[in-house]
Amino acid sequence: MKNFNLACLLSLLLVASCSTNPNYDATKAHHTRDGFQNIDYDDSKGLVEFLKWRWDRLFQDIPDADDYDFTIDSTHHEYVINNTEKPSLTWIGHATFLIQFHGLNILTDPQFSERASPVSWAGPKRVVAPAMALADMPDIDAVIISHDHYDALDVSTVIALSQHNSERKLTFLVPLGMKAWFDDLELDPVDVVELDWSQNHEIDGVKFTAEPSQHWGKRSLVDAYERLWASWVIEANDDRIFFAGDTGYADHFKDIGNKYGHFDLALIPIGAYEPRWFMRPYHVNPDEAVRIHMDVRARQSVGMHWGTFILTDEPLDEPPTKLAEALKKYDIEESDFQVYQHGETRFLDDLL
Structure with missing residues (x-):
């Protein structure tokens, strides 16, 4: 015995x-x-801190969706649908961009649903509709996912994308640990490539590399930190784009700048940052966004992760104002770190 x-x-x-x-x-x-875990931050905030934030929020005058009236700019959408020549960037909303780069159509963190939530009847609701309907999109070659929260990884959108293309092959590029989630959906005929930080994958001459971000992952009560989070580098020839994903500020952005030398374009979050005592580790504010812009040595940056879902306590239209203040503080021209209207397309011939 x-x-x-x-x-x-x-x-x-x-x-x-x-x-x-x-x-x-x-x-x-x-x-x-x-x-997985963050390197530069001890992940110590938990349920108690979350409940404190939500309790404090009950006593604040936070504007609701009806208080906002954002304009959607669809001026160039018809051209973009058939564009195969000009490099372009279209902001669909939140962290979703359509990037047309070296012949590829690339989507970032695609979110086309009414709510960023596991259920359709509760959770953060859209203030602004997707500026371009998914059905109106051109065929998509690559989708990059930064993390598994519902504002970045939306199951309805993923399924719709898997059925969207008429001619091109679709590849989802995801952080390590996320492929199993896609496999459970039994999507066909798409490819899913998962990468650890510093690993890369090439599609038709365009290289995608996963790099560090400071965030976390969770889709249920029991799977926190099971899937990695990442920023992304997209490059072809001497042209280089940085997608910061959802992130707090950390020293690794300087490391990324040192590793790649410069970026022609960086897409950096500027919203969902209040209250700072709770959000700082995982969401940069506009001041920290400008520091990322400098750290990665971006020629030009564009703000994202704002103006679409009410996720945190600051007014939804505040980030551009705070960004302008931060740019002035660091003596950077506003043209070097831009804010688009929802749906706005800009052609990047002078950058790429």
Whole structure:
């Protein structure tokens, strides 16, 4: 019996010491046995802090969706649908951009649903409709996902995209640990490529590289940090775009700038930052967004992650004003860090 009990104990210890992260690599600081972690920040905020924030919010005068009237600019949409020559950038809303780059149509964090939520009847609701309907999009070659929260990874949008193309092959590029989620959807005939930080994948001469961001992942009560989060580098020839994803400020942006030398264009979040005591680790404010712009050595940046869903406490239309103040503080021209109207397209011939 003693031997049996000892064997049971050893078995339990062995199971407890095993990794539940199938991608675990002990040589990588952002890997844990259970998932992933940020390098520059101790993830210590939990349910208590979240409930405190939500309680405090009850006593604040936070504008609701009816208080906003954002303009949608569809001037160039018809051209964009058939565009195969000019590099362009169209802001669909939140962190969703259509990037036309070296012959590819690329979508970032596509979110075309009414709510950023696991259910259709509750959760953050759109203030502005998607500036271009998914059905009106050209065929999409690549979709890059920064993390698995519902404002970046939307199941209805993913399924619709998998059925959208008429001619081109669609590839989802996702952070490590996310492919299993896509496999469960049994999407056909799309490719799903998952990458760890610093790994890359090439599509028709355009290279996509996952790089660090400071955020987290969670889609249920029991899967926090199981899937990695990332920023993305898109490059072809000497042209280079940086998509920061959803992120707090951290030193790794300087490392990215040093690694790549410069970026012609950077897409950087400027919204969802209040209250700072709670949001700072995971969401940059406009001042920190400008610091990222400088750190990655961007020739030009465009603000995102604002003006679409009420996620946090600041007014939805405040980020551009705060961004202008930060640019003045750092003596940077407003033309170097721009804010688009929803739906606005700008052609990037002078950058790419």
